[in-house]
Amino acid sequence: MALSTTLPEVTSLPEETLEAAPGLAAGGRKERRQNKNIIASTGQELRNKETWGRAIRKNWQIYTFTILPTIFLILFRYWPMAGNVIAFRRFRPGSSWFGDEWVGLHFFRMAFNQPAFWNAVRNTAILGGVWFIIGFPLPIILALMLNELRHRKFKRTVQTISYLPHFLSIVIVAGLIREVVAGDGLMNNILNAVGLSQFSQVWLQNSAAFRPIWIISEAWQTVGWGTILYLAALSTIDDSLYEAARVDGANRWQQTWHITLPGIRPTIVVLLTLSVGGFLNVGFEKVLLLQNPLIFDTGDVISTFLFRVGIQMAQHSFSTAVGLMEAVIGLTLVLGTNFISKKLVGTSLW
Numbered sequence: 001m002a003l004s005t006t007l008p009e010v011t012s013l014p015e016e017t018l019e020a021a022p023g024l025a026a027g028g029r030k031e032r033r034q035n036k037n038i039i040a041s042t043g044q045e046l047r048n049k050e051t052w053g054r055a056i057r058k059n060w061q062i063y064t065f066t067i068l069p070t071i072f073l074i075l076f077r078y079w080p081m082a083g084n085v086i087a088f089r090r091f092r093p094g095s096s097w098f099g100d101e102w103v104g105l106h107f108f109r110m111a112f113n114q115p116a117f118w119n120a121v122r123n124t125a126i127l128g129g130v131w132f133i134i135g136f137p138l139p140i141i142l143a144l145m146l147n148e149l150r151h152r153k154f155k156r157t158v159q160t161i162s163y164l165p166h167f168l169s170i171v172i173v174a175g176l177i178r179e180v181v182a183g184d185g186l187m188n189n190i191l192n193a194v195g196l197s198q199f200s201q202v203w204l205q206n207s208a209a210f211r212p213i214w215i216i217s218e219a220w221q222t223v224g225w226g227t228i229l230y231l232a233a234l235s236t237i238d239d240s241l242y243e244a245a246r247v248d249g250a251n252r253w254q255q256t257w258h259i260t261l262p263g264i265r266p267t268i269v270v271l272l273t274l275s276v277g278g279f280l281n282v283g284f285e286k287v288l289l290l291q292n293p294l295i296f297d298t299g300d301v302i303s304t305f306l307f308r309v310g311i312q313m314a315q316h317s318f319s320t321a322v323g324l325m326e327a328v329i330g331l332t333l334v335l336g337t338n339f340i341s342k343k344l345v346g347t348s349l350w
């Protein structure tokens with residue numbers, strides 16, 4: 001007897017389902033790829049968390065070189081910050097390192113009420129501002145000029161001559177300045193030789209002459225050395241950019257404006273941020289060696305004011321309060337400049 005098998009009736013899929021099938025398959029493949037990417041990125045994050053430990057174990061010999069610099073930073077940079085508490089406490093030599101009694105903002109109010117403090121602030125702001133306007137672009141200009149030189153020996157000679165003053169001791173530089181501007185020094189001899197003897201004077205006893213003397217000497221000593229980073233940045237610019245610009249008919253000024261300056265812009269921004277942060281750090285040693293009581297009205301800056309009050313007069317809490325204000329202002333300037341440069345040009349320290 002034959003067995004009859006009844007097969008289920010195969011019904012055709014709706015036309016909409018058949019049309020959507022390729023899309024569904026593609027969507028499934030896309031979802032699987034996304035899952036794989038998520039798994040891969042999660043695994044990469046887990047591996048990154050172990051990178052520090054593996055790197056230290058693998059290259060521990062190299063990391064040992066960081067031990068002494070780290071100890072130095074902790075002992076001489078971070079640990080002394082704890083001493084800033086005496087700006088709010090009365091400190092007496094021989095007593096506790098962190099002062100005897102809490103006085104709050106007493107020493108800050110004392111600073112604000114002293115004309116000598118405001119005189120030092122004004123002189124620091126004027127010297128720092130003038131030097132920033134003149135001294136910051138000078139290394140850039142000199143580096144651009146050296147970059148245009150094609151005679152190698154002459155270029156190296158100019159670089160060497162401009163670098164040499166940086167290696168002179170501040171004491172030697174101050175001694176040279178004093179000899180040049182002394183009553184019988186080079187400056188007065190030149191004036192006498194050209195018939196301008198009526199302008200001869202002891203220049204460092206004239207308060208109006210102190211700022212030009214300091215700015216000129218600072219430029220002579222530091223501008224050449226400041227070109228090193230800019231010359232290094234200039235060497236990284238691709239020569240093919242200049243060749244393409246010459247083909248397009250650009251002259252030397254146009255090449256400098258559109259290729260050279262944009263090429264060293266990150267270096268300029270970084271050094272600009274650092275320069276703004278040191279705006280109030282007018283050179284202590286040179287000012288101290290050149291100043292005298294006759295020119296305090298223009299030659300006394302915050303650093304020399306702190307030295308005189310904190311070291312010579314032993315007013316440690318008062319000088320700490322003034323130094324803390326200077327540090328806070330410098331930090332604010334660095335953070336502000338870094339934020340602005342990051343927003344405007346996309347380059348910053350961090």
